[in-house]
Amino acid sequence: MDPRVAIISDRLKSIKKIIAIAAGKGGVGKSTIATGLALVLSQLGYKIGLLDLDFYGPSSHVILGLSEEIQPREERGIVPPTVHGIELMSLVFYTGKNPTPLRGPDLTNALIELLAITRWGDLDFLIVDMPPGMGETTLDAIRFLKNPSFLIVTTPSRVAHETVGKLLALLSELNIAILGVLENMRRSSDRARSSFGVRVVGELPFDEGLEDALGDPERFLQTEFAQRLREIASAIFPLPEPRASPPPSLRL
Amino acid sequence: MHEWALAEAVVATAKRAAREQQLRRVTGITVRLGELQQIEREIFKFALEQMLAHEDALVRDAKVVLERERARFRCRVCHREWDFQAEELGSEIAEAIHFIPEVAHAYLRCPSCRSPDFDVMAGRGVWLASLEGEE
Numbered sequence: 259m260d261p262r263v264a265i266i267s268d269r270l271k272s273i274k275k276i277i278a279i280a281a282g283k284g285g286v287g288k289s290t291i292a293t294g295l296a297l298v299l300s301q302l303g304y305k306i307g308l309l310d311l312d313f314y315g316p317s318s319h320v321i322l323g324l325s326e327e328i329q330p331r332e333e334r335g336i337v338p339p340t341v342h343g344i345e346l347m348s349l350v351f352y353t354g355k356n357p358t359p360l361r362g363p364d365l366t367n368a369l370i371e372l373l374a375i376t377r378w379g380d381l382d383f384l385i386v387d388m389p390p391g392m393g394e395t396t397l398d399a400i401r402f403l404k405n406p407s408f409l410i411v412t413t414p415s416r417v418a419h420e421t422v423g424k425l426l427a428l429l430s431e432l433n434i435a436i437l438g439v440l441e442n443m444r445r446s447s448d449r450a451r452s453s454f455g456v457r458v459v460g461e462l463p464f465d466e467g468l469e470d471a472l473g474d475p476e477r478f479l480q481t482e483f484a485q486r487l488r489e490i491a492s493a494i495f496p497l498p499e500p501r502a503s504p505p506p507s508l509r510l
Numbered sequence: 511m512h513e514w515a516l517a518e519a520v521v522a523t524a525k526r527a528a529r530e531q532q533l534r535r536v537t538g539i540t541v542r543l544g545e546l547q548q549i550e551r552e553i554f555k556f557a558l559e560q561m562l563a564h565e566d567a568l569v570r571d572a573k574v575v576l577e578r579e580r581a582r583f584r585c586r587v588c589h590r591e592w593d594f595q596a597e598e599l600g601s602e603i604a605e606a607i608h609f610i611p612e613v614a615h616a617y618l619r620c621p622s623c624r625s626p627d628f629d630v631m632a633g634r635g636v637w638l639a640s641l642e643g644e645e
């Protein structure tokens with residue numbers, strides 16, 4: 259019997275809400291949005307974790323500009339390092355720059371192991387950067403993450419819309435909560451969007467300045483992309499309740 | 511110590527399985543330790559026994575038996591089979607594999623054809639092999 263599965267729900271207990279950033283297609287901006295959302299929600303005062311489940315092409319650490327010596331701490335499991343206020347877990351801590359060719363069962367095993375040994379702090383949100391598609395990891399995320407809500411990313415292209423429709427159909431069939439669709443890389447010339455039958459939470463412009471800001475969170479947060487993302491995040495999520503702090507009379 | 515996290519998982523699973531099998535008391539827990547994960551046997555045993563001692567009567571008195579399983583690989587391309595040699599790895603790589611055994615695919619290659627496309631046929635990690643108990 260695999261002993262690891264039974265402990266996963268315990269490990270996720272300290273997390274209030276899990277949000278998976280997914281898309282049917284690759285390259286539509288999942289990782290940039292997942293990391294950006296983690297940064298803006300953290301700025302808004304939420305306690306945030308970021309889990310990179312793209313085992314072939316982890317990207318969150320690149321967008322956050324993580325330096326190589328940062329590693330999880332070993333303490334009755336592994337404690338994610340806090341980077342720019344965000345608790346980050348990624349397979350990249352164990353693979354570095356090496357390619358990691360994994361077949362299906364290995365992907366599942368690696369995911370179970372990560373979930374079984376990672377000790378998250380008290381989090382308002384765990385943002386999950388998903389790999390593209392509806393394969394192993396998407397199915398595993400649905401199976402092992404407790405009540406995840408999916409935020410679906412698309413571009414204005416019909417090619418992306420086609421696949422989003424399929425992903426939405428799958429998620430609804432499985433009764434998974436869908437936060438909505440976020441349309442990324444919109445240009446002024448793009449046509450009106452099609453309707454998905456679910457809420458469109460917003461549009462993010464194609465931002466020429468984004469590339470240069472990757473790896474520098476301060477600069478990233480100044481981009482048009484991040485500012486727009488902050489507006490969208492504040493509209494979806496109510497501001498957090500203030501955390502327990504010393505009574506005002508004690509504050510000098 | 512990451513051994514503690516896995517010991518905790520074994521306890522949770524043993525309790526769940528005991529309840530499912532309607533055991534009144536678990537008297538023995540046999541855990542197989544796959545060599546690839548390079549679990550520190552003594553730490554793991556200590557952790558498991560410590561945790562069991564703090565549990566309720568269902569599992570508290572269970573005797574822990576650890577079995578070792580050699581890790582064996584098979585190449586999907588040329589079908590070569592070979593054993594895991596932890597000693598040949600640098601400490602950083604060994605540690606990475608210790609945390610997430612699948613990352614072996616980032617570091618190990620088939621000795622015959624250099625392919626990373628191999629299966630771990632045996633000895634991957636921690637496995638709850640059996641429970642003994644009274645109904």
Ligand SMILES: Nc1ncnc2c1ncn2[C@@H]1O[C@H](COP(=O)(O)OP(=O)(O)OP(=O)(O)O)[C@@H](O)[C@H]1O
Pocket residue numbers: 281283284285286287288289290291312315317388389390442443444462463464465466468469472483
């Ligand atoms: N709104 C935007 N404006 C300009 N560039 C963008 C925008 N959104 C994303 N990008 C860029 O597009 C590229 C792909 O983005 P990203 O890696 O986030 O996509 P992804 O969906 O995670 O890809 P994958 O499927 O490979 O994981 C990146 O270089 C990113 O900086």
Ligand SMILES: [Mg+2]
Pocket residue numbers: 288289290312315317387388389
């Ligand atoms: Mg990505």
Ligand SMILES: [Zn+2]
Pocket residue numbers: 585586587588589590620621622623624625
């Ligand atoms: Zn081979």
